[in-house]
Amino acid sequence: MRRARNLRGSVELPGDKSISHRYAMLAGIAEGASRLENYSTGADCASTLACMRALGVQWERKDKDNVIEVQGRGMALAAPASALDCGNSGSTMRMLSGIVAGQRFTSEMMGDESLSRRPMERVIKPLTAMGARIESEQGKPPLEITGGDLKAIDYTMPVASAQVKSCLLFAGLFADGETRIEEPLRTRDHGEVALRSFGAQVERKSRGPGSEVRIRGGQRLRGVETRIPGDLSSAAFFLCAAGLFPGSELAIPNLLMNPTRARLLDVLMAMGLRISVTQLEEVHGELVGSLQVEGGGLKGATIAGGDAAALIDEIPVLAAIAPYTEKGIEVRDAKELRVKESDRISAVATNLRLMGAEVEEFEDGLRIAGGQTLHGAELDSFGDHRIAMAFAVAALRAEGETVIRGADAAAISYPAFFPTLEGLLER
Ligand code: S3P
Numbered sequence: 001m002r003r004a005r006n007l008r009g010s011v012e013l014p015g016d017k018s019i020s021h022r023y024a025m026l027a028g029i030a031e032g033a034s035r036l037e038n039y040s041t042g043a044d045c046a047s048t049l050a051c052m053r054a055l056g057v058q059w060e061r062k063d064k065d066n067v068i069e070v071q072g073r074g075m076a077l078a079a080p081a082s083a084l085d086c087g088n089s090g091s092t093m094r095m096l097s098g099i100v101a102g103q104r105f106t107s108e109m110m111g112d113e114s115l116s117r118r119p120m121e122r123v124i125k126p127l128t129a130m131g132a133r134i135e136s137e138q139g140k141p142p143l144e145i146t147g148g149d150l151k152a153i154d155y156t157m158p159v160a161s162a163q164v165k166s167c168l169l170f171a172g173l174f175a176d177g178e179t180r181i182e183e184p185l186r187t188r189d190h191g192e193v194a195l196r197s198f199g200a201q202v203e204r205k206s207r208g209p210g211s212e213v214r215i216r217g218g219q220r221l222r223g224v225e226t227r228i229p230g231d232l233s234s235a236a237f238f239l240c241a242a243g244l245f246p247g248s249e250l251a252i253p254n255l256l257m258n259p260t261r262a263r264l265l266d267v268l269m270a271m272g273l274r275i276s277v278t279q280l281e282e283v284h285g286e287l288v289g290s291l292q293v294e295g296g297g298l299k300g301a302t303i304a305g306g307d308a309a310a311l312i313d314e315i316p317v318l319a320a321i322a323p324y325t326e327k328g329i330e331v332r333d334a335k336e337l338r339v340k341e342s343d344r345i346s347a348v349a350t351n352l353r354l355m356g357a358e359v360e361e362f363e364d365g366l367r368i369a370g371g372q373t374l375h376g377a378e379l380d381s382f383g384d385h386r387i388a389m390a391f392a393v394a395a396l397r398a399e400g401e402t403v404i405r406g407a408d409a410a411a412i413s414y415p416a417f418f419p420t421l422e423g424l425l426e427r
Helices: 017-029 043-054 090-100 121-130 162-174 190-197 232-243 263-271 306-310 315-324 335-339 344-354 385-397 407-412 417-424
Strands: 006-010 031-037 058-062 067-073 106-110 133-137 140-146 154-156 178-183 202-207 210-216 225-227 249-256 274-283 286-294 300-303 328-331 359-362 365-368 378-380 403-405
Touching: 006 232, 006 417, 017 031, 017 043, 017 058, 017 067, 017 090, 017 162, 017 190, 017 232, 043 058, 043 090, 043 407, 090 106, 090 121, 090 140, 090 162, 121 133, 121 162, 162 178, 162 190, 162 210, 190 202, 232 249, 232 263, 232 286, 232 315, 232 385, 232 417, 263 274, 263 300, 263 306, 300 315, 315 328, 315 344, 315 365, 315 385, 335 344, 344 359, 344 365, 344 378, 344 385, 385 403, 385 407, 385 417, 407 417
Parallel strands: 006 249, 031 225, 154 178, 300 328, 378 403
Antiparallel strands: 031 067, 058 067, 106 140, 133 140, 178 210, 202 210, 249 286, 274 286, 328 365, 359 365
């Protein structure tokens, strides 16, 4: 990657990764056909589809507009002939475990080297309490889940995690009684929204900074036809890149604007990026809008508490541009970043330091001063898509050339990222 002078143009994003996973899973256990337009192009969402096929769900991809047509099987899936390969995708393993826990057979779920290091105790414990039998490698993958006869639970999640919340809501569909889940901080609500659009009733109430959700077992789902809004976490890379150049102009049509995801827009606006939203509409309960963005000098930000949970996937790129801001960025309460596809706190600190930045690292975050000048360097993606893309953005204002080893990891969520970024840059 080389330094750029400016960023200009329009970019439409492939469908949101979080929503694509959930729709593919729910379409599989719904009655009737579903048609999912603008399905995520990322390898992670392909892993979910492959697992659904292994569980007996038929689906077809139509290349035009990334449409996936799914023939729902209803609540009973078929026992898989071999292990379900979740690839790099924690979302696939955690959320699908809620569905296979409701099936009267045993499923093995495995993943790549990175996924095999990630904590699964957070789903094992509550699913076991609901009646599933689960074996693991000391709380890590592979998992062997024997499901069936689940009973509802009342569960307070120790960690704020939308994946765990969705896993338990999905398992709750198969359980006897009403499952109640409390989350300590509000996390993305795509599971709740998707379940409703497939016809289930889900109740939600605010509880302090978190919320409580309830679902009754035995509800049936029916297929949907919908268009998945553009992925806001992928758009984050272009939004932050636009922030690096005062003359930048960026248009983003059909972007996901769900309030539990859109905190990034507030933070970037508070930092000085000018963002206007036009054509706001609701599609199957998800807010979708078009953005017009104009660059300005970026001030700085502190991200902590509920903001850290709300911005968890966008923190790597915010941190990567922090040295170019006026006052720098401090991130706290983000310990979860250490157990993502890589240890993202350490990955960001290592790469920024290689570029010549001063970075303070904490167990739960980072402090990065503003007004720093960076130079190009040889960096590593640590096999993590968001680290690869974050540092492609950081490279745009560095002196000299930056090489990112393992940059192809971007394909996990956004295969067209590099050519799309190139197409927006002015050198
Ligand atoms: C996701 C939730 C977050 C996020 C991940 C996608 C989801 O993970 O980091 O990329 O779709 O629910 P946690 O729920 O583990 O925080």
